[in-house]
Amino acid sequence: MSDNISAFDSKEYDMQIRRTLPYYDELYQQVIELVKACNHNTLKWLDVGCGTGKMAEVVFKNMEVEKFTFxxxxxxxxxxxxxxxxxSNTDFILCDIQEISYSNEYDVITAIQVNHYLQKEExxxxxxxCxxxxxxxxxxxxxxNFAPFSDFxxxxxxxxxxxxxxxxxxTSLESNNHINRYNRDYFPITITEHLELFHNCGFRAAEILWVSNMQVGIWGIK
Structure with missing residues (x-):
């Protein structure tokens, strides 16, 4: 049994996720390029569902950060x-994304492969x-992960x-076991529903950053 909500134990997560998720490293590079394009300078950054720290690894290699919260x-x-x-510029909090209680604190918040584990209201x-x-x-x-528009x-x-x-x-069995988590262990919504959710939560703009296979990147501006 995994020691977290994902399919993989923390000790093997970094190795296993690349065997499972196409273009895994590209997701993070897309984040960096977007943040740079928004012309932010020194940043306060919160990474929710930080896992073993992949987002931080890429951020510290590419950007100046005043504070990074895991x-x-x-x-x-x-x-x-x-x-x-x-x-010295990092801190760590143990909590669920729904329980975050900051107010007007961060320039950037990232959630990479996190919210699809939640039901609609969650x-x-x-x-x-966020x-x-x-x-x-x-x-x-x-x-x-997103839900395609049709069963086909x-x-x-x-x-x-x-x-x-x-x-x-x-193996075929290992692959099937992961595929069968769809709508059982994680609950994807369509890309349209993603954008509607951002607008309904108050973001004045919501856009698609990146799409490949069954993964989508969505960003919103407060």
Whole structure:
């Protein structure tokens, strides 16, 4: 059993996620390019569902950060991140994304593969908490699995995803086990629903950053 909400134990997460998620590293590069395009200078950054700290790794290599806050509901994941980044400008909080209670604190908030584990009302509460925690003109960037618009599309995308995992060395059984988590362990919504959610939570603009296979990046400006 995993020691966090994802499919993988914290000790093997970084290795396993690349065998599972196409273009995993590209997601993070897209975040960096977007934040740079928004002309932010020194940043206060909150990464929700930080896992082992992949977002921080990319940020510290590419940007100047006044403060970077790691947030995760798994103490095991947070412990790994804390060991990796013992810097003076970092802090670590153990809580669920729905429980974040900052107000006008951060320039950037990221949630990479986090909110698709939530049900509809939980997801709305999570996005609202991120909106509340942003400064005016702050950016919220979320990458999630999304639901195709049709059953046919869903079948094709899931087959394609299975083939990717098998090419990365997973067995057919391992690949099927992960595919079968769809609508059982995580609950994707359509891209249209993603954009509507951002608008309904108060963001004055919501846009698509990146789409590939069954993953989408959405960003909003407060």
């Amino acid at each position: 947030c995760d509901c798994s103490s095991k994941m947070l412990a790994v991140a804390k060991e990796r980044f013992p810097y 997801r709305k509460k999570a996005v609202q908490s 909106y509340q925690s942003l400064k005016e003109n702050g950016i919220f960037i979320s990458f999630e 599309g869903k079948k094709i995308y899931l087959n394609k995803w299975k083939e990717y995992q098998m090419k990365q060395g997973k």
